[in-house]
């Protein structure tokens with residue numbers, strides 16, 4: 001059939017339109033992604049997991065609690081009773097904010113570190129989340145526009161960087177030392193952002209047994225940081241997964257125990273019970289609570305009923321305080337094994353932090369060594385760590401390494417350090 005030029009042109013336009021809608025080939029997705037995905041890159045840690053989990057590799061890379069220390073039989077019995085006795089609610093949809101029973105328990109847990117009714121904590125202002133990770137994601141959804149600045153410790157938690165980058169925010173790192181985040185540097189960062197006309201939305205901080213640095217903000221600095229933020233009208237997101245894992249007395253009271261306004265406090269049962277259940281929470285200012293619930297309902301409808309019941313049962317029927325003591329003792333022993341091995345085996349010029357709780361040690365390599373470039377050699381020597389670059393938004397951190405001590409037993413930790421030190425000696429010699 002003969003067709004006119006005009007028909008041909010229309011046909012071409014239609015085809016072109018088709019192509020625009022469906023892309024040139026169906027396996028090419030690159031120009032279909034939303035622009036916000038440009039900030040999404042694979043976490044260096046996740047990429048490492050596959051190699052690091054091979055049995056011949058000593059992994060100092062992860063951040064996993066030592067779940068084998070849980071009384072698994074008793075937890076199993078609890079779970080099956082839970083299904084039989086509470087199955088009709090545990091296996092049903094629930095409310096977006098989380099069950100009232102669990103929110104009560106969460107308040108009891110927070111009260112142990114001073115976030116109690118006198119500090120304005122109430123089950124009404126708790127939102128149950130899918131781990132601390134969803135808590136951070138909800139906070140980002142609520143507060144971050146593209147281009148907003150988030151201030152965070154340098155280095156900071158890699159999962160928070162992922163969330164803030166996905167929200168197209170810019171993370172500006174504030175330096176830390178062995179007393180934690182530096183309040184003078186925080187003020188300077190705020191002044192600098194103000195000079196550049198950048199809007200700072202909040203300070204994201206992990207004040208206690210920080211991930212990845214293992215340092216803890218001192219009492220004195222807690223008050224100074226609060227004062228700086230209060231003067232600037234700056235919201236604080238306090239991420240506190242580790243404070244119950246203290247090896248030397250009690251951890252300093254959280255920021256939220258010292259001030260009730262302007263702080264979103266994020267907690268989780270991942271490190272004190274089990275990360276596989278994926279239960280965390282936000283204690284939010286009352287005015288923010290409803291929006292968080294709406295955002296969470298749009299995201300997940302409601303947190304897992306089964307997981308919430310499981311945590312609630314665990315906290316009401318099992319000796320969970322004893323279990324935290326067990327974790328503390330276990331990790332203290334492993335921390336000591338790591339610090340001893342580092343002292344005995346690391347080449348001169350290497351320094352590291354001495355955490356008094358939590359899961360991590362942060363190491364400064366001798367000048368000239370690059371933790372990312374060294375990684376393939378370390379894997380060949382059957383030891384894994386996380387290069388420091390994963391914990392900065394700006395690509396710095398090549399001179400650092402994060403070491404985990406919660407998962408491998410002491411003799412494996414020492415063997416891992418021996419292998420790592422060997423790799424470093426070799427690098428220094430070339």
Ligand code: PMP
Pocket residue numbers: 063130131132133134157159206211239241267268269270275279280
């Ligand atoms: N915040 C920090 C500082 C963390 O280290 C982690 C986990 N490693 C999380 C939040 C998220 O943990 P989860 O989602 O398991 O509660």
